Amino acid sequence: MAAPDVLLVMGVSGSGKSTVGALLASELGWKFYDADDYHPEENRMKMQKGIPLNDEDRIPWLCKLHDILRRDVASGQHVVLACSALKKVYRDILIQGKDDAPLECDQSGKGEKPVEVKLLVVHLTGSFDIISGRLLRRKDHFMPPELLQSQFDTLETPSAPENFIQINVDKSLSEIIATVMETLK
């Protein structure tokens, strides 16, 4: 695959997506988006109440993110996106959108040539124990640690032909960043 336009830093809640994504964006000089900032209020409230999101909650959110990526890529902007993207179908939406009713992506770009986003997936993977420990120590965040099991249950680990690397979260942040930078060389 040609050099990616977008790095998708994915994984369960607490795997380090926001931390690693922001560091990578700063290292690369790419734009950074944290998908958490794009959840509608209903999704946040649902998670706050300890109820896991389902496809219906996530698909419009992923469509919105695809539209952002598509526009940035079309203008030559490289992007790092931190997003749970737990299922293969969610990652597919980030790459190519979704145009079948009733859950449509923003159609304002309709008529434009569809842009398939060239994505490298960086999957932050790790044990339940390490990640739940980090979530329990993390303060001032809307996501309750009790939802972690449902995140692991939903997770579909990337596999071929997806363009991905997997990095264990037991590595230090500097090792994780160095691994991604080496992959991009």
Ligand SMILES: Nc1ncnc2c1ncn2[C@@H]1O[C@H](COP(=O)(O)OP(=O)(O)O)[C@@H](O)[C@H]1O
């Ligand atoms: N590789 C790492 N080593 C140690 N702590 C980490 C690492 N990655 C993330 N953390 C810490 O773990 C917690 C969860 O990270 P965060 O970036 O919020 O995860 P996510 O965005 O996936 O929910 C934060 O307190 C963060 O500082």
Ligand SMILES: O=C(O)[C@H](O)[C@@H](O)[C@H](O)[C@H](O)COP(=O)(O)O
């Ligand atoms: O798809 C989902 O269920 C959510 O995106 C979820 O995976 C995400 O983890 C929350 O938005 C909390 O945010 P943190 O990942 O930062 O904990």
